[in-house]
Amino acid sequence: MPTNRIDAEILYHVTRPSRYTGGEINEVIKPDSEVKVRFALAFPDIYEIGMSHAGIKILYAILNAMPGVWAQRVFAPWHDMAQALSRNDIPLYSLEEKRPLKSFDIVGFSLLYELSYSTVVRMLRLSGIPLYAQERSDADPIIIAGGTSTNNPCPVSDFFDLIVIGDGEEIVQEIALICKKTRDRKERLLAMSEISGVYRPGYSRHTRKRILKDLDLYPFPHDPVLPNISIVHDRIGVEVARGCTRGCRFCQAGMTYRPYRERSFGSVIDSFQKGISSTGYDTIAMLALSVTDLTYINTLMESLSCPSREISVGIPSLRVEGITKPVADIIASVKKAGFTMAVEAATERLRRVINKGNTEEDLFRSIDIIKDLGWRSLKLYFMVGLPTEKEEDIDAICSLSGALARRFRGRLNISISGFIPKPFTPFQWEEQLSQQRHEEHIRYLQTNLRQKNISLKWQEPVLTFLEGVFSRGDEQLSRVIACAEAGGAYLDGWGDTFNKDAWLQAFDKTGIDPGHYIDQKPQDTDLPWDFIDMGILKSFLIEERIRAYTENPEPTPDCRQAECSGCGVCNEGTANILYKETDPVFLFPETEHPGTCKYVVGITKEDELRFLSPRDFMEMIKRAIRRAGMIAAYSEGFSPVMKMSTTPPTSFGIASISEFIQIELKKELEPEEIVSLLNRHLPDGSRAFMCSRGKLQKVSSYVYLSSKPFTLSLDDAATIRKGENELRVNDFLASYDRTTLTIRFIEGRTISPLAILESFSCEKISFKDIVKTETIFMP
Numbered sequence: 001m002p003t004n005r006i007d008a009e010i011l012y013h014v015t016r017p018s019r020y021t022g023g024e025i026n027e028v029i030k031p032d033s034e035v036k037v038r039f040a041l042a043f044p045d046i047y048e049i050g051m052s053h054a055g056i057k058i059l060y061a062i063l064n065a066m067p068g069v070w071a072q073r074v075f076a077p078w079h080d081m082a083q084a085l086s087r088n089d090i091p092l093y094s095l096e097e098k099r100p101l102k103s104f105d106i107v108g109f110s111l112l113y114e115l116s117y118s119t120v121v122r123m124l125r126l127s128g129i130p131l132y133a134q135e136r137s138d139a140d141p142i143i144i145a146g147g148t149s150t151n152n153p154c155p156v157s158d159f160f161d162l163i164v165i166g167d168g169e170e171i172v173q174e175i176a177l178i179c180k181k182t183r184d185r186k187e188r189l190l191a192m193s194e195i196s197g198v199y200r201p202g203y204s205r206h207t208r209k210r211i212l213k214d215l216d217l218y219p220f221p222h223d224p225v226l227p228n229i230s231i232v233h234d235r236i237g238v239e240v241a242r243g244c245t246r247g248c249r250f251c252q253a254g255m256t257y258r259p260y261r262e263r264s265f266g267s268v269i270d271s272f273q274k275g276i277s278s279t280g281y282d283t284i285a286m287l288a289l290s291v292t293d294l295t296y297i298n299t300l301m302e303s304l305s306c307p308s309r310e311i312s313v314g315i316p317s318l319r320v321e322g323i324t325k326p327v328a329d330i331i332a333s334v335k336k337a338g339f340t341m342a343v344e345a346a347t348e349r350l351r352r353v354i355n356k357g358n359t360e361e362d363l364f365r366s367i368d369i370i371k372d373l374g375w376r377s378l379k380l381y382f383m384v385g386l387p388t389e390k391e392e393d394i395d396a397i398c399s400l401s402g403a404l405a406r407r408f409r410g411r412l413n414i415s416i417s418g419f420i421p422k423p424f425t426p427f428q429w430e431e432q433l434s435q436q437r438h439e440e441h442i443r444y445l446q447t448n449l450r451q452k453n454i455s456l457k458w459q460e461p462v463l464t465f466l467e468g469v470f471s472r473g474d475e476q477l478s479r480v481i482a483c484a485e486a487g488g489a490y491l492d493g494w495g496d497t498f499n500k501d502a503w504l505q506a507f508d509k510t511g512i513d514p515g516h517y518i519d520q521k522p523q524d525t526d527l528p529w530d531f532i533d534m535g536i537l538k539s540f541l542i543e544e545r546i547r548a549y550t551e552n553p554e555p556t557p558d559c560r561q562a563e564c565s566g567c568g569v570c571n572e573g574t575a576n577i578l579y580k581e582t583d584p585v586f587l588f589p590e591t592e593h594p595g596t597c598k599y600v601v602g603i604t605k606e607d608e609l610r611f612l613s614p615r616d617f618m619e620m621i622k623r624a625i626r627r628a629g630m631i632a633a634y635s636e637g638f639s640p641v642m643k644m645s646t647t648p649p650t651s652f653g654i655a656s657i658s659e660f661i662q663i664e665l666k667k668e669l670e671p672e673e674i675v676s677l678l679n680r681h682l683p684d685g686s687r688a689f690m691c692s693r694g695k696l697q698k699v700s701s702y703v704y705l706s707s708k709p710f711t712l713s714l715d716d717a718a719t720i721r722k723g724e725n726e727l728r729v730n731d732f733l734a735s736y737d738r739t740t741l742t743i744r745f746i747e748g749r750t751i752s753p754l755a756i757l758e759s760f761s762c763e764k765i766s767f768k769d770i771v772k773t774e775t776i777f778m779p
Helices: 008-012 054-064 079-087 114-127 154-159 169-181 185-192 253-254 264-279 297-304 325-332 348-353 360-372 391-408 435-448 459-470 478-485 500-510 514-519 538-548 605-609 616-629 671-681 753-759
Strands: 037-043 069-073 105-111 143-145 162-166 236-239 285-286 312-314 339-344 377-384 411-420 454-458 597-605 642-647 655-665 689-692 700-708 719-722 725-728 733-736 740-744 770-777
Touching: 008 605, 037 054, 037 169, 054 069, 054 105, 054 169, 054 236, 069 169, 079 114, 105 169, 105 770, 114 154, 114 162, 114 459, 114 478, 143 154, 143 185, 154 411, 154 478, 169 185, 169 459, 169 642, 236 264, 264 285, 264 297, 264 616, 297 325, 339 360, 360 391, 360 411, 377 391, 377 435, 391 435, 391 454, 411 435, 411 459, 435 459, 454 733, 597 671, 605 655, 616 642, 616 655, 616 671, 671 689, 719 753, 753 770
Parallel strands: 037 069, 037 105, 105 143, 143 162, 236 285, 285 312, 339 377, 377 411, 411 454, 655 770
Antiparallel strands: 597 655, 597 689, 642 655, 700 740, 700 770, 719 725, 733 740
8 A cells, every 4th residue: 555645735834743754763664575564553642742652662662673563653643733634635644654554454552541532533533444343344454452541441442452451562472473374354353362461342251461570571672763853751761660569549550560570770771871872862761650669779870870960860750758868869960950759648647548658757858858959949749639538638738838848948839630549449439529629629729829939730620520530431431432522522631722512512412421430439339340350359459448448547568578468469470570789880981081172064954854943953963963972062060961053043844955063072083074973873854964173153144946936026125024023125135046045144133035935926936945055154
């Protein structure tokens, strides 16, 4: 089947067009003759979110390492691109091959958030794939779901042929191998439904979670696809551990990702070392539910410490009691970014109810550590609506925040979310806070947290309400999801585009009462997800719930440091995996470079790269310099940045074969070597064409070439409006003929060639007809 070729005209008129072009460094391309199975990894959110997801990176690496298998990526298009695809009859396509999803063997969706369900529906519609599994024919791909939201697959089970429960590393390989053995869709489905950890809606009666017993069997990918644009987590993130045994009673991930499994120190260091080399990132991060629980955390932090501070270390939100001075000290030695801690509850009583495992003393001790080390920004997470919550628990959020602000003496950001009872937790039977009561809590906190250095943010109660409905929903809700999407629901996790009316009308049209799903459930009733075996004993969950409701709740200790808690997950061959501290391996040894050398490099910006913003283009070059092993000079201070300057940016969408940058290297190289090194590491659409020693001069003018001849109808008074200013065209237009324009810079300002041609030429010259061919520097 022919692949799509996306018209540049469409890309020019959508936001961040580089979301849809592919062509990134480390993207996997395979010859068509070698491909037997095509596997689309679909993420129901935009590129910047999906490219930040560790699971996509893991599956992409595993599948593409298999001979004959080609995994490709597809993300939800933003609203403007979704409309453009529909308007132009272009089916949703993969980034690597621009191939329509309908022509893949497998389309696998990662479901991490209940409010992404309408986006799954829209992506299927944009692909021309029948929405419901029962409507699909032998010509359609097999549609699969996996991820944390499939712990309760019921609300979306009608849309999927198969649903993966648990860890997916081994399962995706087994699915791909079946596809290689037979092309018959029915045979594939039958064989795949026999895989441990795979649920086939309408056929399977009992499915047990698949557990990857040893993470080291699948080292974390060291060569992920490197985005050309900035994404949410723009860094090398390496999963250091999976699972958690702390036992917070509200936390689904802490229950369902058991047992706790660490990657070995050697495996983690290898992934970091190779990842930095293959991407050129200057930020690295450790990924885990609770990073400070890592047994070798001090050794790892010491290994990742960069004396020059040119590589920064980031970690996710931390447990209050997990912050120690050695950990904070190493992070502080790199840069003073904001610090985040998950407090959850503001009173000792409520923290015991949820088995949070820390005290107010722990919190103030942690505050003192990070304040003494120089942090000036702190974010704290709290929840409202927790079981047994009282008015004094809400009051305590205000009083505790005020006390912390006085102690910290920096910026305190308070983030409030509503408690959602999740399947397979001790609180799965609880009533969820009503939307009205949730809104009252927010208003109260808004009124009582008005202090100088405290800011308050929260998730909108209607989003929390909907998430709760689908978290504990049943099969009936698939009708609501389809109806809401038809009414305009899409990318619902984005508050600024959330379509509340679409959901209200969908519940009304289907006659389904959403309030039913957030009510308290009798403990002896059958729950929609009971047919899924997550390894957690229901008797354990009930016992934990009883403990929470005792007058003085007793903590359930962490089984890594205490006796077995009896959750039921561990058995022969499946258990917690922990490693001991070891000697550090220093990734960034301190080096001396007495002097620096400045170079001017000429570089092109063509094809899809013309849609990059100036900032993204600069970052692309910086990463190429790091990957090439050139030792660049950095600024001083706690957050050093690579020293680089550039000529003024070319107008958006216009290709250029005449961009210039100035770089500064600590180790002198021959100009020809710099050109050669860069060209090995720049993505398609960019190449270095010259290099010389020296400084970048000020620009006098740019020369543009049009592939189509044109005429201009200009009088001496002709102007173009730019922002709030009227610019006289003849002041800027140095010269022109039938195919070229030379446009000056005056006090740092210039005019786009496209603006001149659109305003004063009768020929229809497009941005794609224009190339910047020359940069004229001041003498």
